[in-house]
Amino acid sequence: MIVAGGGSLGGAAPLRVAAEALGAPVVTTTAGKGVLDEDHPLAVGPFLGFAAARKLMEDADVLLVVGSELGDAELPDRLAPRGAVIRVDLDPAQLHKNLRATLPVHADAREALAALAAGLAASAVPAGLAGTERAGERRAAEARAGCLEQAVERGDRWREAQDALRAELPGDVVVVGDSSQVSYLGTAPFWPLSEPRRYLVPVGYSTLGYGLPAAIGARLAEPARPVVALLGDGAFMFSAQELVTGAELGLPLPVVILDNHGFGEIRQNMLDRDIAPYAVDLARPDFAALAQAMGCHGVRVTNAAEAAKQAAAALTAARPTVIVWEVGP
Known part of the structure; x- marks a missing residue:
């Protein structure tokens, strides 16, 4: 699955292509909100520190973190992922911050995502990934529902204003x-x-x-x-x-x-x-x-x-x- 931070904002289009090719759910940080259309079936939303999103991140075979320091304001407790961790960041000091990368990639997120999307498009579907898009959509939907339930518990009193303003x-x-x-x-x-x-x-x-x-x-x-x-x-x-x-x-x-x-x-x-x-x-x-x-x-x-x-x-x-x-x- 993918975590997209504020550093990924310039790479929205290739991020979507890569997520769809991999069948990877996407969690964003607050700064990364909207980098993947939040109505997209693979979008979990800006729920980095929420329990259901955390489980998704820690259970993934591969966790791709793009343009985020995984800051403690949103993720106060360190992640303990069972799979490999790939981190892409323009700042080399962020490549291992708060979570050590298995594979650190020092690059502009837009260029890295574009290269990833192009590579996936040019190659055959890797063995074991066939059919994962539907599985990814199911995983994203489950995580999104769990995160929204927690969001309601924390701040339902603020929801009415959002709904009314968004409608008008x-x-x-x-x-x-x-x-x-x-x-x-x-x-x-x-x-x-x-x-x-x-x-x-x-x-x-x-x-x-x-x-x-x-x-x-x-x-x-x-x-x-x-x-x-x-x-x-x-x-x-x-x-x-x-x-x-x-x-x-x-x-x-x-x-x-x-x-x-x-x-x-x-x-x-x-x-x-x-x-x-x-x-x-x-x-x-x-x-x-x-x-x-x-x-x-x-x-x-x-x-x-x-x-x-x-x-x-x-x-x-x-x-x-x-x-x-x-x-x-």
Whole structure:
């Protein structure tokens, strides 16, 4: 099976060809989300650290890791695969990081995947691989179901917003998140994407405040493509001042804030360790009024459907629109 990380994004087409030729299920990291269409029968999804994906990786005869350090933010416990491990990475320092490779390949992922796809296409189906595509699809479907079940257990409260926004917004929308529960417990598992580079989110260092400026950057980089920022109130307050930038540039940018009254993940981590929550319940401003004071639109909504309709309307506005949905802690 294949693990595709952020380093594989430029090799989406040959990755698909190779996966289909090998009948190999594909698990992605968060940074690799969408590199294989998540509706593809071999796609497991961005579930690197989930139990069902882990079993798939550890049971495989060969584990091909492309463009990923297998970082501990998503995979806190080291893998123990029973089969051979092939790792492809542009950075030689990553070739054995967190998991020693049986065969390290120091190469650009796009070039390596293209060579692999071409080699598979030019050769006869290797002995023992005939008929594996259906088996691979079955293995992928089983792992995907197991991962989604775990995702529901962890973050079902964030699913409604994803479903509503996905139904209202254009199919090619770029979703920009933050170090927020609505992103890694909501968007990552519950908003399937058909192509890479459509989910922008910080991974690894919990860089709160990424979402709003990254959404502005994405909107400037591809002016014809719709962009939505979807994040929590704690993350938004790290860079709220960038609303002035968005207003100054006249960007049609919906900024959807799911207000759970502070740093929800840190609060939960404290509760899980029997620590009384401290410095995580924040005094928040009136975000809609703050947006208006900075030259943007600002609205409050009471449910996911309203948030989605406001976000769709914001894509044609002459300035950013902050949409606040108070979901509670």
